[in-house]
Amino acid sequence: MSRRKKIFSCGHKGYGQVCHRCANEAERDRILQHDRVREEKRQQKQEWDSTFAQDPINLKNLPTHVVVKARVIIAGLQSNKNYREYGGKRLRHNRWIISIPVTRNYRMICHDCGNLLLPYAVLSHEDYNVDKPGG
Ligand SMILES: [Zn+2]
Structure with a gap:
């Protein structure tokens, strides 16, 4: 019943089934990646939108x-x-x-x-x- 720190396969120490440090890092990376993709899409849309200024109609x-x-x-x-x-x-x-x-x-x-x-x-x-x- 005692909660003993264990060493995860990543080398970090902690409690539970998964390493929370690595889980947090993965989550942060996921959010950063998401932000990057969103920013890229926003830029692409802006570039695409700006092309309409050159159309005669x-x-x-x-x-x-x-x-x-x-x-x-x-x-x-x-x-x-x-x-x-x-x-x-x-x-x-x-x-x-x-x-x-x-x-x-x-x-x-x-x-x-x-x-x-x-x-x-x-x-x-x-x-x-x-x-x-x-x-
Ligand atoms: Zn870890």
Whole structure:
């Protein structure tokens, strides 16, 4: 019944089934590691958020793969690639508006300003169908 200190496999002395010094250290490491990961994630998010400042249209709140794909199209249009290369089509009820598929569920709406094609917005199919008259 007497509580006798014993020597754990780590070499520390103490009572109980496990070495409390090592358990505490492991817990502290776990918290530090957790903080490090959280800080890294925070920095990555900050870096990612800052990239949106360079977009000519608002791409925030879109899924990442949609943002990436939209930027490829925007860069292409800016280097004078034809919207048809991206599967873009003029709207039947407004020939000055061009709709380019970004992913299966998102399209980019562009305004044809004569010799310049200006990206206007990236819309999901749900948003898009609400705006479309009779759609
Ligand atoms: Zn120990």
